Amino acid sequence: MTETMLVFDRLAKRRQRERAARIGGDHDFLRAAVAERLLDRLDDIRRSFPLALVQGCSADWLWPRLNGRGQIETLISCDSIAGGGLHVVGDEEFLPFAQGKFDLVIALLNLHWVNDLPGSLIQIRRALKPDGLFLGAMFGxxxxxxxxxxxxxxxxxxxxxxxxxxxxxxxxxDGAALLQRAGFALPVADGERLTVTYGDAFRLMRDLRGMGETNAALGRRKAVTRRATLFRMAELYQQRFADADGRIPATFEIVTLTGWHPHESQQKPLRPGTAAYRLASALDTVEHRLGDKARPKD
Structure with a gap:
């Protein structure tokens, strides 16, 4: 693995997530909504995944949310903090699994905190069996x-x-390019924005702590935030973004990644020049060679 630029404090992130687990409560609503969207994609795939791995949560947390889907027989989780069910405490940057072990790997809102995202995706691809599926969601x-x-x-x-x-x-x-760079076949990346409204900025930050999603950048300010700055931030948030009812929006962009471990049975793109029909004919336009000056069809 090549030398990686360190952006995140992984120890701080683990401590934040451990604190969030102790807090409990209903702060996991966003993770649950994203999990549901991710799992819905399995409904479009007519095959089973006997052995699946999930990152970013425990197997006990995700299993009830499969809603009776019979595609997954055994679910193992790997996370940086302790969890329930068939659970392995491990780091997303150093997966402790043999090559070609899983039929499906799910990464649920955890990859935006890794220092080497291409490297983590490569490890996921290696952990998959040939024609195994990767589904991931991370904040954009x-x-x-x-x-x-x-x-x-x-x-x-x-x-x-x-x-x-x-x-x-x-x-x-960047998502599809990252998947392709990691060696996935049929890479797809798409984005969706979810908006959650709050009474004030303090309630938003309370939820972020409860989700374990507070700042873990190495360059973050370590000193305690000045009270005046904190209250001015909340005031500016309200002034600039509040709706008619005085509630403020918080945008969460969800980047969903889909890729397959390469296999000879998968669809392959046609070689250039082998198409049965010309694109120009379908569009009712004139085809030009590269470098020619375009002009309207007569």
Whole structure:
């Protein structure tokens, strides 16, 4: 594996998630909604997955949400914190599994915290059997954009500088390229934005702590946030984004990744020049060679 640029404090992230597990409560509503969307994609695939691996949650947490789907026979989870069911405590950056073990791997809102995303995807692909399926969901670049803007404005106004309050995240357009780079066949990436509304910014941040999704960037400010800056951030958030009822939106961009371990039975793209019909004929237009000046059809 090539040298990796360290962006996230993995120890801090593990501690945040352990704290979130102790807090409990109903903070997992977003993870549950994303899990449901991810699992719905299995309904379109007519095959079974005898042995499946899930990252980002415990097997006991995900199993009831399979809603009686008979495709998965055995579910093992691997997460950085302890969990229930068939569970392995391990790091997403160093998967402790043999090559070609699983029929299905699900990564649920965990990959946006790894330092080496291409490397983690390669390890997932290696853990899959030939023609095994990978389904992943992670937060994308538009996530918490409103909170990011409010923090930047408050710090610039009161402290004369800014710090990375919201962690960097991948863009949807990068997803398919990352899958292809990791060696997946038939790579697909798509994005969806979910909006959750809150009474104020403090309730949003309480939910983020409960989800284990607070900042873990190595460059984050370690000192305690000044009270004046915190309250100014909340005030600016309200002023700039509140709706007519005074509630503020929090955007979560969900990047969904789908890829298969390569297998000879899978569809292959046609070689250039072997198509039965020309695209120009289907579009009722004139075909031009590369470099020719385009002109309307007579």
């Amino acid at each position: 670049g538009a996530t918490l954009n409103e909170l990011r803007q409010a923090w930047l404005a408050a710090e610039a106004e009161l402290e004369g500088g800014v710090s990375p309050r919201i962690s960097p995240m991948a863009e949807t357009l």
